[in-house]
Amino acid sequence: MSMSYEEAAYEQYMGDLYEEHRKEAIEEFTSERLCSYYRENKLLAKPAFEALSEARKLNESNPTAGLLFASIAMEVGLKAMLLKPIVHGLVHAESVASLITDLTFSHTGMDRYRTLLLRLLQEHGGVDLNTFKRSGSNKTLWEEINEIQKIRNATMHRAEKASAQNADLALSVASEIIDNLFPEVVVKMGFHLHDGYRICSDWKCKHKGMPLGKIIEST
Numbered sequence: 001m002s003m004s005y006e007e008a009a010y011e012q013y014m015g016d017l018y019e020e021h022r023k024e025a026i027e028e029f030t031s032e033r034l035c036s037y038y039r040e041n042k043l044l045a046k047p048a049f050e051a052l053s054e055a056r057k058l059n060e061s062n063p064t065a066g067l068l069f070a071s072i073a074m075e076v077g078l079k080a081m082l083l084k085p086i087v088h089g090l091v092h093a094e095s096v097a098s099l100i101t102d103l104t105f106s107h108t109g110m111d112r113y114r115t116l117l118l119r120l121l122q123e124h125g126g127v128d129l130n131t132f133k134r135s136g137s138n139k140t141l142w143e144e145i146n147e148i149q150k151i152r153n154a155t156m157h158r159a160e161k162a163s164a165q166n167a168d169l170a171l172s173v174a175s176e177i178i179d180n181l182f183p184e185v186v187v188k189m190g191f192h193l194h195d196g197y198r199i200c201s202d203w204k205c206k207h208k209g210m211p212l213g214k215i216i217e218s219t
Contacts, residue, residue, distance in 0.1 A: 033088070033089035034085050034086065034088075034089045034124050034125070034189065035189045035190065035191075037084075037085040037088045037089065038085060038186065038189055038191060038199050039191075039199070039201050041085075041199075042198055042199040042200070042201075043197070043198060043199075044080055044081060044084075044085075044199070045077070045080070045081050045178070045182060045193075045197035045198075045199070046197050046198070047076055047080070048072075048073045048076040048077035048080060048081060048174075048177075048178055048197075049073075049178060049196055049197035051069050051070075051072045051073035051076060051174075052069075052070065052073035052077075052171075052174050052175065052178050052179075054069045055067075055069035055070035055072075055073055055170070055171055055174065056171065059167050059168070059171055060164075063161070063162045063163060063164045063166070063167035064155060064161050064162040064167070066162075066167040066170070066171065067148075067151065067152065067155060067162035067166055067167040067170045067171075068152065068155060068156075068162075070148075070167065070170035070171045070173075070174045071148055071149070071151075071152040071170055071174075073174040073177075073178060074145065074148060074170065074173055074174040074177060075149075077174060077177040077178045077182065078145065078177055079102070081177070081178070081182045081185075082121060082125065082127065082177070082181065082182065082185065083117055083121065084098065086117050086120050086121050086124070086125070087117065089120070089124075090120075118130055125184075125185040125188060125189075126184060126185065126188045127181050127184065127185055129141055129142045129145075130142055132181075134172065134173070134176050141173065141176060141177075144169065144173050145173060147169070148166075148169060148170045148173055151166050151170070152170075178197075179196070186199060
């Protein structure tokens with residue numbers, strides 16, 4: 001399907017903008033910017049964590065509702081917990097960072113920015129969403145995310161009921177992002193979690209009850 005003149009112009013504009021800023025973004029991005037965002041937004045994971053909890057409650061009794069809450073948890077987890085901190089390392093204005101994060105997943109012209117963000121996430125957060133696979137899955141996590149988004153759209157826009165299998169898939173992917181990948185990134189940044197979602201940068205509570213010798217060995 002051919003693009004309209006406006007779509008083609010937008011595509012060209014985004015391509016030129018990407019090439020203009022790609023090298024500078026990679027060179028100037030530092031882990032400290034990423035760390036500072038997590039440090040200043042200690043409860044950023046709470047909404048996704050609560051949506052995931054609700055999905056678990058609903059999953060067996062109402063697969064469609066379970067899938068919708070799991071999809072919410074998945075998307076909020078991916079955007080707010082993993083990618084927005086990366087964007088914030090490049091763009092310091094909160095409103096602009098939010099806009100870029102949303103556009104990256106809603107417009108084809110942002111494909112190259114998506115590649116850049118995922119590359120930075122891999123380098124600084126230790127998570128490669130393009131190749132990572134959940135245990136027991138033959139698809140990458142990114143492929144599963146796209147599959148769940150299509151199922152969610154069919155439910156939201158065509159009132160299609162979700163199967164128990166699809167609800168389980170959405171719940172598993174959301175759990176992987178929130179319960180496994182996010183804690184890995186947090187630890188890599190030098191932080192730890194309380195209650196499964198609250199980011200803490202206080203090294204004293206991390207080593208609470210540990211003998212001084214062990215603390216020295218671990219630092």
